């Protein structure tokens with residue numbers, strides 16, 4: 529096996545680190561009252577603005593250097609893969625263990641624990657898809673027992689327009705929302721706090737280069753429009769949802785908060801983990817030509833995603849967070865390229881910084897449900913290490929998502945954390 533490249537930032541070489549020199553995800557952080565773009569490396573952040581100001585990015589075009597001095601990622605996102613790749617190449621060189629100019633780079637590292645992460649981009653629009661057929665079938669069974677998977681599912685990537693204003697960064701607390709709730713036995717709804725608060729384990733897709741209004745994005749070019757991926761929690765109030773969603777889909781049951789993780793992992797970092805999309809089951813229709821990928825051997829990504837829960841009582845008793853479920857991005861019915869191409873297929877313009885999300889990532893088997901609603905199919909509620917029982921989230925519960933791509937002989941590409949704690953309304 530060829531030796532894996534190392535960084536002079538020692539913490540980045542720990543095989544358990546999410547952020548080796550092979551990852552280099554982008555984020556926006558606040559430190560000493562200044563907001564800057566940074567790159568995660570081990571337990572440090574490389575301050576890109578400082579790198580730009582100290583001539584460390586000089587081989588790059590002026591517009592790239594200017595975008596690195598911004599306090600949001602939108603300008604950099606708009607440039608496209610050639611510029612992203614050149615910048616990534618330069619950062620790799622600066623952080624490489626063999627770098628002779630280490631002394632000129634080291635002053636621009638900031639320990640992660642001293643920084644507060646911010647939303648990475650101005651998110652103009654947010655759209656959530658429904659790309660897991662396993663999630664769609666299990667949720668459909670609860671909402672529409674006679675007709676769980678509607679006949680359009682295998683032809684058209686289903687989605688809904690989400691709410692961008694209530695997207696928050698990982699770590700922000702989540703207020704239990706109020707809404708109209710109609711219990712099955714009541715004649716009419718009442719207004720009150722949700723009793724069925726849920727999470728949804730999702731992957732966020734940040735749009736890079738956009739497309740002009742009226743122009744679509746061919747599937748072969750779709751990934752050139754993707755700046756990178758993050759984790760996303762589409763918090764959902766199931767009782768509010770069950771009453772409001774027909775016929776236009778989710779509205780206030782999901783718009784109260786959506787959490788994103790701070791680090792955007794470039795698609796280039798995930799290249800070694802590309803895999804073919806799973807074959808569609810026999811008898812399923814082939815995707816229509818505009819959604820048919822020309823490069824079938826690497827349409828998906830082998831990315832493991834995990835959900836952990838920690839109640840207030842668990843924290844008081846120093847209990848470790850409990851693993852609730854584990855899934856893989858590979859299990860989706862629709863690929864990220866298909867979602868993006870479908871979104872633009874009517875000429876809708878996507879803009880740099882827009883956020884698309886896959887929808888809940890659920891697998892076929894028990895233990896891979898991407899939300900609590902799906903676990904209602906289990907005969908028993910979830911038992912926490914403190915003996916507390918859960919069907920939905922209680923005040924004080926903390927939900928944390930993690931994700932990583934990992935294979936023998938290859939460096940781990942981690943996503944960091946996407947976490948939120950439920951507050952009383």
Ligand SMILES: O=C(O)/C=C/C(=O)CC(=O)CC(=O)O
Pocket residue numbers: 656657658659660663664667668671728762764773778886887888
């Ligand atoms: O099946 C339904 O009516 C609704 C399902 C959802 O709540 C899912 C949604 O937000 C999309 C997803 O996360 O897959």
Ligand SMILES: [Ca+2]
Pocket residue numbers: 656657728730762887888
């Ligand atoms: Ca969702």
Ligand SMILES: [Mg+2]
Pocket residue numbers: 690761762763764782783784785786
């Ligand atoms: Mg939401």
